[in-house]
Amino acid sequence: METFLGMDAVMLARIQFAFTVAFHFIFPAFTIGLASFLAVLNGWYLWSKDEAYLYLFNFWVKIFAISFAMGVVSGIVMSYQFGTNWSVFSDRTGPVLGPLMAYEVLTAFFLEAGFLGIMLFGRDKVGNTLHMVATLMVAIGTAVSATWILSVNSWMHTPAGFGINDAGQFVPENWWEVIFNPSFPYRLAHTLTAAYLTTAFIVGGVGAWHLLNGRRQNKGVRKMFSMAMWMAAIVAPLQIVLGHEHGLNTYEYQPTKVLAMEGHFETHENGIPLYLFGIPNQEEGRLDYAVGIPKIGGPILGKGWNASMEGLDAVPDDEEPPVAMVFWSFRIMVGIGMLMVGVGAWSLWSRYRRKLYDDTWLHRAALVMGPSGLVAVIAGWITTEVGRQPYVVYGEMMTSEAVSPIEADAVGASLLAFIVIYFAVFGAGVGYLIKLMRKTPDRAAYEDDIESGPIRSAGIVPGTQMPRPKGRTDQQPAE
Structure with missing residues (x-):
């Protein structure tokens, strides 16, 4: 059997998927909880009119946007691997898992992507009420996305509601049992709670x-x-x-x-x-x-x-x-x-x-x-x-x-490429996130974003729906 650095194609494909999914997982684990945190901050600001919540929302929403983008990019790579390294798995489980993945895109990803722009840049354009709705939709979308993905993963651990056809494919016989398989409720509760704790x-x-x-x-x-x-x-x-x-x-x-x-x-x-x-x-x-x-x-x-x-x-x-x-x-x-x-x-x-x-x-x-x-x-x-x-x-x-009929050298070469690219690209992204976290959530940073940050670059200026804060909530200078 052909090997690469002493490992066969199966082990290399497992390591590659483990490496890429580990990088990917940290971003949804953070953004699921952060989206809900942003919804709470925005709600408290609208209810109390306490500008500190507005400054905090502005502080964390930029971090959310970058983390969300890195999560999307890192997630695309995993779908690529289903075709290159795990084509047999994709063929045999596709009739069951394919629709569930499609539902995740249709119900969750589109919901997040559709309202994300309004949450980031639309407060002054659409008003506080619709902006709050958009923020809630993004938070709900992240949770719905996790729900579908965990249903897929849980079915792989506790498969139910399926049969096997003459071609050896898993085919759905009861979608209720497929989606709500025996481990799904426990895995969903445990993972979502872990995401909220991670963010906290x-x-x-x-x-x-x-x-x-x-x-x-x-x-x-x-x-x-x-x-x-x-x-x-x-x-x-x-x-x-x-x-x-x-x-x-x-x-x-x-x-x-x-x-x-x-x-x-x-x-x-x-x-x-x-x-x-x-x-x-x-x-x-x-x-x-x-x-x-x-x-x-x-x-x-x-x-x-x-x-x-x-x-x-x-x-x-x-x-x-x-x-x-x-x-x-x-x-x-x-x-x-x-x-x-x-x-x-x-x-x-x-x-x-x-x-x-x-x-x-x-x-x-x-x-x-x-x-x-x-x-x-x-x-x-x-x-x-x-x-x-x-x-x-x-x-x-x-x-x-489940592995594709692929040579170990091909999998090993792509694994090394992923390692180099991931550490370079996502290392830079995480470094920028840390830089943002070092800034102070105060009026000065908020006004700086209005004048020269993403709000101004999107063509949005303060108006009647988002007036400039009139008083300081602290005496600390911005960094």
């Missing part, structure tokens, strides 16, 4: 950076940090509950994945331990240097204290996923989730003591945790996708059966 910690990290840099009197900075910490305090514990329910669903339909996540190589006859740490040794079929809590794994999995459970030793070797990767990515995700809960609880304590904007150590912790949501969603994605191997459609189609 990025917003909180940016707010913390400004607080640490002497802008504690800036009303916009205080509001963004406060709103982010409320989100962390409320949603992070909820995410733990949703993750647990998702895990129970996964154990019901993909038990092998849970065994890899938990490091259960051996069968347990009298109680299931909960392994906290260890070093998976897949070749020997054991968890080396295991540190765990006896029997508590049973109740966590909905079983009794003395329950039994078959381990990976009861699974054929060729049906086991790469245990080490699944084991550690799961712990990274859970560990970050627990840290998020801790930061949320810390913020409540500081708020209770009226020290939310003066607690320097909380601000430092929030700054460090700023990108943590992005790390957690990537770790969760690795857990989910690597954990279903060696299947691409769980229990129905092997990954090795």
